[in-house]
Amino acid sequence: MTDLSTTYLGLNLKNPLVASASPLSKKIERVRKLEEAGISAVVMYSLFEEQIIRESLELDHYLSRGANSFPEASSLLPDGGLYGISPETYLNQVTGLKKALTIPVIGSLNGVSKGGWTRYARKIEEAGADALELNMYYLAVDPDLSSSDIETSQVELVAEIKSAISIPLAVKISPFVTSVPNFAKRLVEAGADGLVLFNRFYQPDFDLEELEVVHTLDLSTSADLRLPLRWISILHGKISADLALTSGIHTSSDVLKAMMAGAQVAMIASELLWDGSVKRVEEILSHAQTWMEEHDYQSIKQMQGSMSQKSVKDPATFERANYMKVLNSFRELP
Ligand SMILES: Cc1cc2nc3c(=O)[nH]c(=O)nc-3n(C[C@H](O)[C@H](O)[C@H](O)COP(=O)(O)O)c2cc1C
Numbered sequence: 001m002t003d004l005s006t007t008y009l010g011l012n013l014k015n016p017l018v019a020s021a022s023p024l025s026k027k028i029e030r031v032r033k034l035e036e037a038g039i040s041a042v043v044m045y046s047l048f049e050e051q052i053i054r055e056s057l058e059l060d061h062y063l064s065r066g067a068n069s070f071p072e073a074s075s076l077l078p079d080g081g082l083y084g085i086s087p088e089t090y091l092n093q094v095t096g097l098k099k100a101l102t103i104p105v106i107g108s109l110n111g112v113s114k115g116g117w118t119r120y121a122r123k124i125e126e127a128g129a130d131a132l133e134l135n136m137y138y139l140a141v142d143p144d145l146s147s148s149d150i151e152t153s154q155v156e157l158v159a160e161i162k163s164a165i166s167i168p169l170a171v172k173i174s175p176f177v178t179s180v181p182n183f184a185k186r187l188v189e190a191g192a193d194g195l196v197l198f199n200r201f202y203q204p205d206f207d208l209e210e211l212e213v214v215h216t217l218d219l220s221t222s223a224d225l226r227l228p229l230r231w232i233s234i235l236h237g238k239i240s241a242d243l244a245l246t247s248g249i250h251t252s253s254d255v256l257k258a259m260m261a262g263a264q265v266a267m268i269a270s271e272l273l274w275d276g277s278v279k280r281v282e283e284i285l286s287h288a289q290t291w292m293e294e295h296d297y298q299s300i301k302q303m304q305g306s307m308s309q310k311s312v313k314d315p316a317t318f319e320r321a322n323y324m325k326v327l328n329s330f331r332e333l334p
Helices: 028-037 049-064 071-076 087-100 116-126 147-164 180-189 222-235 252-261 279-294 315-328
Strands: 006-008 011-013 017-019 041-043 105-110 131-135 169-173 194-197 205-207 212-214 242-246 265-268
Touching: 006 242, 017 279, 028 041, 028 087, 028 279, 049 087, 049 116, 087 105, 087 116, 105 116, 116 131, 116 147, 131 147, 131 194, 147 169, 147 180, 169 180, 169 242, 180 194, 180 222, 194 222, 222 242, 222 252, 252 265, 252 279
Parallel strands: 017 041, 017 265, 041 105, 105 131, 131 169, 169 194, 194 242, 242 265
Antiparallel strands: 006 011, 205 212
């Protein structure tokens, strides 16, 4: 029998297919079904820094009955929905999921600034999470802030959160940094036990008739896999942290590619959000198993990193050469 087991953040997982942070974890019953279908761990939707700050500002405001002290924050944030809930509700959901499931539950904090909100890392641990994922979704829009300033403050945030918890910490990062390997190394030195590649940045569009900015969330396709696949295969063996691939996991082939690149786990969201069906989990896992049997793989561990760039002597030159090969492969124009 092929062994699909893997480890991630010190957790023993029965297979590498993990539910990524998303509304999938909103309903306990749905996650139980995902568990039954074979998902090996679940990352919860995020608790946002803004939610925590809003709640404490609202409390201050209520206590002081003073001036409107948080007009900016309160007018920009969504009122209802998943990210309108109170931090307390989030912590209760962590505890509820832990009680209902046997698979590991990974809490998720989403924020970028240092400060009081990070105490929720500890609260998520106390609520029962097996590990914590920190998502540092941030768009650099200030021309006076250098990449080094931004990265240093993110590295400091990781160190601050790491020092507050005793469960493992994974950090979900952006692909838009000049040197992914250097940033990754600094995060690991600051205490990250795992890196989640990559945050999928939503891209706003314009409505020409209404002259409005349109914020739509397009679900991914397997084509989105290529970006994290490349970087995981570059990072594998070069940094001492577990690697999780998120973005573009839709099929068993996507999972197998993620493993061969060197990921410990493949995280899935869009594929399961299309129609809310958990059947895909069973299908993906059984197809992966069949493929491995047909190709004489005994285990996932044997496969992990087999297509990485670990043994490439000069990866930068290798990438330049590949770039030229790809351009060259385009058909001759008539
Ligand atoms: C509706 C929706 C909600 C999401 N919410 C979160 C979130 O709360 N925190 C987070 O870190 N990522 C969140 N994500 C990102 C996913 O975890 C995942 O990284 C991304 O969708 C790429 O994976 P996929 O290609 O499998 O969808 C969300 C994605 C979707 C589609």
